[in-house]
Amino acid sequence: MKTTAEPSSFIQPTIGGPGAQLVASLSLAIHEHRLKPGTKLGEDELSDIYSVSRTVVRSALQALSHSELVELKRNRGAFVSQPTVREAREVFEARALLEPRTARSAAERMTEDALARLKAHLEAEHAAIAAGEAGKALRLSGQFHIEISHIADQTTIAGFIERLVARSSLIIALYWKRQSALCEKHAHHALVEALARGQGADAEDLMKSHLLDIVTALDLRDSPAPSVDLRDILKP
Amino acid sequence: MKTTAEPSSFIQPTIGGPGAQLVASLSLAIHEHRLKPGTKLGEDELSDIYSVSRTVVRSALQALSHSELVELKRNRGAFVSQPTVREAREVFEARALLEPRTARSAAERMTEDALARLKAHLEAEHAAIAAGEAGKALRLSGQFHIEISHIADQTTIAGFIERLVARSSLIIALYWKRQSALCEKHAHHALVEALARGQGADAEDLMKSHLLDIVTALDLRDSPAPSVDLRDILKP
DNA sequence: GTGCACATGATTGTATACAATACCGCCGGA
DNA sequence: TCCGGCGGTATTGTATACAATCATGTGCAC
The missing domain is CATH 1.10.10.10 (Winged helix-like DNA-binding domain superfamily/Winged helix DNA-binding domain)
Structure with a gap:
């Protein structure tokens, strides 16, 4: 490191x-x-x-x-x-394409400074969960991914991930199935561990499965969109 | 197909x-x-x-x-x-991460319709080159990549690629080394061939090397940025 | 001659006023 | 009762006017 x-x-x-x-x-x-x-x-x-x-x-x-x-x-x-179900799928496909590789880069470019920030962030997440501030916890949970992408020092890709995380927040609001936000906590902790040790391959795998966990916690069946406006489909 | x-x-x-x-x-x-x-x-x-x-x-x-x-x-x-040299590198790293995989998807989802459009596009590129319309040729050359990403039917990733191609145009304007735009022509032709036959793996490889070709045709040495404004660096 | 201060002119940031368009309830006819 | 036209109201799109900020050139002191 x-x-x-x-x-x-x-x-x-x-x-x-x-x-x-x-x-x-x-x-x-x-x-x-x-x-x-x-x-x-x-x-x-x-x-x-x-x-x-x-x-x-x-x-x-x-x-x-x-x-x-x-x-x-x-x-x-x-x-x-x-976001529609289709868009939701696309967002997580894109994340699956970008984030694992980015996590690997982050592990390779880890610094003491960044690690400290990451740990502090993790602490804040825990605190928010403990305090029952679900909204704040969710936001921090997303920002965790952004932090990692910034550590990877690829501002262009980080920008994309930022957009994807933002959309993910909307997707979660619409399609979340379970209410177990606890898995997040452990997954993020494990990621920080791997990053701290500079284990790029591990970080990549962990990120991949973490993203998969999130997707499987979504209800993305082809349902008639929540409240579509016919005007948006049947454009004259 | x-x-x-x-x-x-x-x-x-x-x-x-x-x-x-x-x-x-x-x-x-x-x-x-x-x-x-x-x-x-x-x-x-x-x-x-x-x-x-x-x-x-x-x-x-x-x-x-x-x-x-x-x-x-x-x-x-x-x-x-x-774009700075650093940003230029990031843009092409991001493209290397996104486009080859997207080309593979495009090959798998190819349709007669899309193929026709792609061939027409290629024709337009050739015509522009033949007519000596360098600017138009360059624009079409970039749009070719966007077309492929749209065929892959991943609008989210296509959006990212669109942004990257746009930035690439600026990067080429600043850092282009050779003036041989002919390589483009052959690379794109080969790509269309692979896509037409649904050869995803080939398309992926071709795209990867095509992007590499472009980068190597750039002069990305750490030069003092073309015309920087001290204000942008020394912010009070 | 060099460097700084100030006034002037140009350009952007913000607010407001007007025009265009869409939404919604009403009414008349079938 | 239901469908279609119609007008009022609300909201957005556009243009213009004013305020704030920055760039430039001149003049004076050193």
Whole structure:
């Protein structure tokens, strides 16, 4: 393991523009499942709440739509995204393609500094679970994967994983089957162990099976989408 | 090979909002290297050219910044992105991770319809090269990869590849070494052959070596970035 | 001649006003 | 009773005006 404490490159990609505060706040609420998929995000409503003009609200909503967290429907408004079963499958296929390899890279590029951050993060996860803060626990659980991708020092891939994790949060909100969030805890712990020892192959395998566990805990049968809008299918 | 002609899912992800025309036009110009990296895109300038208000121009620039084609600097304006050497390497590492596997999937899901489109595309590439339209040829060359990813029927991954191809265009504009674009032609032809025969493993290998060829045709030595702004490094 | 301070001009960030479009309840006719 | 047209209301799309910030060039002090 390297011991150099290179500064962590936590540059939010392209999200620093106008309405950053708003983007962050909404993003947080969505990740913590306080805003559920399908919720309408009215512009006037948000501009009232945050005391900014609709201009910046629109800007923020646009940013979120590019992260695929909200869906913009022309002349109808912004809604928290509702990934379909098909999209859900795709997201986890993509994660299966990217994350195991990234975990391996992370193990190889592990630093003392990063390990400390990772352990602290794990601690925070446990604390949130213990405190019964389900939303916060879920968000941290997702962010754990993002942390790892950042350690791998591939900001481009990390950006993709960030998007995938975000969508995963929505997917979990829609399709979660069991309520056992405990498996997460152990899986993450085991991953940190492997990463700490620089065991890349182990980390890769652990990540792969961890992702598989998540997918199998989802109910992705071809059900008629939760609440589809015929307009979105039968476009004139 | 399947023969069902399922409708191609060419849904532009989240890019249908305001200023779509503008986004398309600018995107085209960037892909064809008519707008070079570092070029400033003034808001008034664009609003004059396209006869729309600055509101929609800003919206379009924001969209492009989320695609990482342009960089938005607060209070200083929008510029066509200048990927660094490091970012260039990351982009092609990501492509190496995603595209070969995707090519394999494409081979497995090939349809008569898709094959026809692919061949037509190849023809267009040849025509552009023959006509000496270097910019157009380059753009089509990139779009070829996107077509394949769409055939693989993984819209999420296809979206990532689309972004990577876009960045690749900028990278090529900055770091291209040789001027032999002919290799592309043969590589793409070979790929289509493999895809047509449903030879997934071959397609995967061909894509891998094709991407490697592109990278080796780049000059990615650690050079002092083309024209950096000290402000971007020494942030107070 | 060099370096700093300030004023001026240009460009972006934000807010507001108006126009276009879609949603929803009502009403009339079959 | 059900379907289709119609108008009011609400919400989004676009344009414009004003405020804040940054770039540039001049002049003065050293």
